[in-house]
Amino acid sequence: MVLTAGIGVLFLLGKAAPVGARTPLAGSDDEGLRHYLIPRVVGRMLIPFILLFGLYVQFHGEYGPGGGFQAGAIIAAAIILYALLEGEQQALRVLPRWLLTALMAGGALLYGMVGVVCLILGGKFLDYSVLASDPVKGQQLGILLIEAGVGITVTGVLLSIFHAFAARGET
Secondary structure, three states, rough: OOHHHHHHHHHHOOOOOOOOOOOOOOOOOOOOOOOOHHHHHHHHHHHHHHHHHHHHHHHHHOHHHHHHHHHHHHHHHHHHHHHHHHHHHHHHHHHHHHHHEEEEEEHHHHHHHHHHHHHHOOOOOOHHHHOOOHHHHHHHHHHHHHHHHHHHHHHHHHHHHHHHHHHHHHO
């Protein structure tokens, strides 16, 4: 669902920028917040903790509130903060557009492939109990894998949408 929404938003925003094209944040000189010391220091200190919290939410979602969607949004927010602090070009060097596209497709493929593997092993689509000899372990493995797929897709989609909006100011 998120992948479809992301593709729709990207389609509405126009064609993707060519590989290697310069796409600064609209209305900026692509320096991010380089001239603002306190936001940069605080932001740089927060980014690792935001990423760590995103991973916690990803892997804790099986036992409590959280999961792939929330974790993907948190991880994307950390990378967007990095783009705002350091400039979009630096963020695109860390996670280039081709990698974001691969994340979008790869997460959805992981989700779908878990279901296909369940079918191949004789179960129903997304019947995780067939993934291991112990049905409980199979359920845990299945949930972990599909939530990872959701998290990967959500991260890729949200970052692609961010970069598409940031590039809108260019013609």
